[in-house]
Amino acid sequence: MIVIADGGSTKTNWCLINEAGRKIHFNTEGYNPYFASTEYIEKSLRKNLPSHVEPEKLNEVYYYGAGCSTDVNKKIVADAMQSVFVNAKVSIDHDLLASCRALLGDEPGFAAILGTGTNTCFYDGKEITLNIDSLGYFLGDEGSGSYIGKRVLADYMKGFMPKNLSKHFFNVFGLTNEDIFDAIYNKPLPNRFCASFSKFLYDYKAEFPDYTRNVVETAFVAFFENLVIHYPNYKDYLLNCVGSVGYNFRDILSYTADRYEMGVGKIIRSPIDDLVDYHLKK
Incomplete structure (x- = not known):
C-alpha cells in the first residue's frame, strides 16, 4: 500500500491506495516544519490518522509539504513520518513541486500556490527551475x-471594516483586540490563525462585495507586483494556481491576471487528485 499527501500549513489531504487499487481519502491538520516540530507532527499523526489506516502496513509514503524546501525542514517531517510509518519508504518534497505536478504534469509552465501561504515558480516538466521566495508570513506571502x-483583522481592530460586517465578525468570533494580539504574538501557528479570516471574507462576499473585492484585489495586485512580474517574460506563460484562496476568489484572480496581461490556465482548490494520478501513471 502507498499513501500520497499534500500538506499545506492548515490542512493535509491524504490519499491511500490499497492492494486492490482503491483510493481512500482522509485529512489531517497541516504540518509546516517552520511552525511544527518532529514531536508535534508525530503526536498529531498518531492521534488523527483514521482507524482504518494501519501505518505499519504501508510500503511507500510520498509527502509534499509547505515549508519542506530545505534539507533541515525535510528531516523534521521525515523523522516524524518514519516513526509513524515504520515499514515504509518515506519521500518528502516541497508542496510547490506537488502543485507543479498536479497543474502541469510533465509539461513546462508557471505554477502558483495561493492558500494559507503563497509560492510561485517556473517548472520545466520535471523540476522547479526558478522560485522567487515569497518570504513567508512575516515578510511576504502576498x-x-x-x-x-x-488585512481583515487590521480593518476590524482599527474600525475600518464596514459597520455591519464588523458586527457579523464579532458575532461569529467574539474576539476583542486583546484576544487577537494574544493569538498572534503568544500562541502557536499565527499564520493559520490569520488565514482563517480569509474564509470569513469569502462567506460574506455576496453581502459586502465592494469591501471584499477591495481587500482581495489589493492582495492579488501585491502578489503580482512582488512576485509574478519579476519572472522573466512572465506574460508568455499562463497562470496556473492551486489553493483555496486562489480558487474561492478565482474571478478576482483572473481579473487581476488580465490587468497584468497574463492568461489564466488551470485553477484548482487542491492538488491531491491530480497528484495521485501523476504518481499512478509513473
Whole structure:
C-alpha cells in the first residue's frame, strides 16, 4: 500500500491506495516544519490518522509539504513520518513541486500556490527551475490567506471594516483586540490563525462585495507586483494556481491576471487528485 499527501500549513489531504487499487481519502491538520516540530507532527499523526489506516502496513509514503524546501525542514517531517510509518519508504518534497505536478504534469509552465501561504515558480516538466521566495508570513506571502486575513483583522481592530460586517465578525468570533494580539504574538501557528479570516471574507462576499473585492484585489495586485512580474517574460506563460484562496476568489484572480496581461490556465482548490494520478501513471 502507498499513501500520497499534500500538506499545506492548515490542512493535509491524504490519499491511500490499497492492494486492490482503491483510493481512500482522509485529512489531517497541516504540518509546516517552520511552525511544527518532529514531536508535534508525530503526536498529531498518531492521534488523527483514521482507524482504518494501519501505518505499519504501508510500503511507500510520498509527502509534499509547505515549508519542506530545505534539507533541515525535510528531516523534521521525515523523522516524524518514519516513526509513524515504520515499514515504509518515506519521500518528502516541497508542496510547490506537488502543485507543479498536479497543474502541469510533465509539461513546462508557471505554477502558483495561493492558500494559507503563497509560492510561485517556473517548472520545466520535471523540476522547479526558478522560485522567487515569497518570504513567508512575516515578510511576504502576498495574495495568501494569511495576507488577506491580516488585512481583515487590521480593518476590524482599527474600525475600518464596514459597520455591519464588523458586527457579523464579532458575532461569529467574539474576539476583542486583546484576544487577537494574544493569538498572534503568544500562541502557536499565527499564520493559520490569520488565514482563517480569509474564509470569513469569502462567506460574506455576496453581502459586502465592494469591501471584499477591495481587500482581495489589493492582495492579488501585491502578489503580482512582488512576485509574478519579476519572472522573466512572465506574460508568455499562463497562470496556473492551486489553493483555496486562489480558487474561492478565482474571478478576482483572473481579473487581476488580465490587468497584468497574463492568461489564466488551470485553477484548482487542491492538488491531491491530480497528484495521485501523476504518481499512478509513473
